[in-house]
Amino acid sequence: MTRVLYVLDLMGVAVFAISGVLAAAQAGMDWLGALVLASVTAIGGGTMRDLLLGRHPIFWVRDARYPWVILATAVATIVYVHHLPSPGLALLVADALGLALFAITGAQVAETVRHSPLITVMVGTMTGAGGGVIRDLLSGQVPLLLRGGFYASAAIGGIALYLLVQVAGLPRRHAFFLGLAAVFGLRMAAIAWDWHLPALTPPRSQWSHP
Template structure:
């Protein structure tokens, strides 16, 4: 139940970030809701489609959809009356990324996927919705820029798999992966860490 609550928290945070992107892009109310929904459940939807999991998680359980609607409404109301707490949103986004990445890895692991596929599915779950959000907002996706985002998810999933290989109980491995993702992302934000880029000569 606790993990389910945290999962809904991640849905709400990602929905809020999608709603903010829609508002910044000047979309109407429906457009904002659509962008919030894609950001919140896009990664998990792509994961379920690729793994052949049916029905897709938000069809099987509609609570995430209600969470998206509530988070979008709260975000729209908030920006009309109060400044957006960007620092708090970044922290919440890091926690949402950690939750989705490791839980997505668990889903792939339970489906019998090999470790590399588990890493890919977990990373897709954590960052796929943000990629779709950025593409629909006519931006270069965050994970293709210098920001340490998807790489934080990869690091955390790697820790999770290593702990599982060392026979650490699932809860302990999940906690280790979660902390790694969140700490890596928050450190990148706090210290403005970036991945190196390649520049062609001339």
């Protein structure tokens, strides 16, 4: 079980590294920029989690297998991008799996530090979606997370389910898989049916605040 989780975790890191390289290609960066963007996307969320919870050493400092997986994946993706079209749907599926994994494992880590449902949801969502936010900032874009697409929403929904079914008496291990399935399912459904949250209407009078 722990071994399965570890392998899934490395897979999540690899998937996010791929998405970083693709973002770098889209932005016209060179291959070093691609390596940097792959790294921050893959380890950004988990690094925020460990820093905020005061867990040292940070997961990728403790276990150098994470950076090696990122390096290998990023180099392979850089080569791939030169020769073949973007994998499209396959990547979206893999990315949704990465989001689900990081969100629920992030929530579990938060629980070991502090028992508050709100903080568990916050830290879990940050672990899942934080790397993508840094990737977008470094690419010069408003994080897509903030512009809709039911990405963080899927993470929040799944973590909430993970917590609720435990309150209802389900063992933690089953809750884990339910939460995982919920994040993944919500994200896939959002892609399939183009789900969006309603936009806020802008405030009538301009208000500027430095």
